[in-house]
Amino acid sequence: MKQHKPETSKIGRPRDYEEDEALNKAMLLFWRHGFETTSMSLLSKNMNMNAPSIYAAFGDKKSLFLKALDLYVGKLSEIESFLDNAPSAFEATYEILKQSAIRFTGKETPTGCMLASAVASCSAESADVQITTAKIRAKIESLIKQRIEKDIKNQILPKSFSAEAFAALATATIQGMSVLARDGASRKKVLLIAETSMLSWNHG
Template sequence: MHTSQIGRPRTFDAEAALERAMMVFWAQGYEGASLADLTEAMGISRKSLYAAYGNKEDLFRKALQRYEEGPGGYATEALEAPTAREAAVAFLAGAARATTMPALPAGCLGVQGALATGETGRVAHDALTEWRAHGQALLRERFQLAVREGDLPAEADPERIARYVMTIANGLAVQAAGGASCEDLQEVADAAMRNWPPA
């Protein structure tokens, strides 16, 4: 709401601006999002961007965190499900919903953000690789707990199951970016769950 360029720094809503930056990265990817695109969407100058968020790489990491806490929050919620199967079902259903929400970019920021990056996008590529690995590790820990509690069979491989669920979720995101509907993706998720280890 502030129109004056003079005065104290950060005369803008930093959280709202970060939300808009997240949307630009989500829609255009890391390399596709120019500083001009970002500052225009955020309604701030380059100087304000650097002062408030650091460089483009820092802004991307903050936007990714915001995505994880917002549209990507289904992942954390899914891990709280009472059984491992319910956690996997909730994780995949959440992925189907989050990647096809009306008025938001299709797909997943964590998958699309750096699918095709050159050297200038290496930091984003590495950040997203780390982000996806962390998500898979959380799934693995949830499934390890399920084995210890007898919710999954003793011979079940938590690492393999976590990789399976994450791979399906990432595939759903790619399909969503190509125009698949939430209903289409949910059918795929349901089919994937037919391979769940028998109790």
């Protein structure tokens, strides 16, 4: 891996720290502008790295985006562990919705969900990027579904409760909250959507 520290970087700061910092900046750019609209020149300027250094550290633009996406989502194993260890599927799902609402309306980050906004205007040439984000959403939905099924098996939820439908409702709610946040909805309003969505569990 080529050295890419700028001459003005602080002495003693580890290179992996600088790469993490650069990746976070790339994540914010993709989140705000989308995959296709974010140019290499914009990435280079904001990451404080020239193009060859970006390629050496992260690969091409698509590889950089996927690494930024991993940073945004976090490890899916951590989401799975959270769902497994929560007191119930209801509490786990509600917490995921609340945290999503808070994240989508943060003042220090772009609004909405990066999984949706980064590929909203992608062309057919970036179909593989769209497929990747869709697979991540599907995996999260599957993890919620598995947790609901666990509660049905343990008789916390009735057998008539549709794990598939309510897991899909959760992911649809997340996408809807993302759109509202991108449109400028307040955190209070987006959190209300999360709360209202969970009311349907009482009639499942």
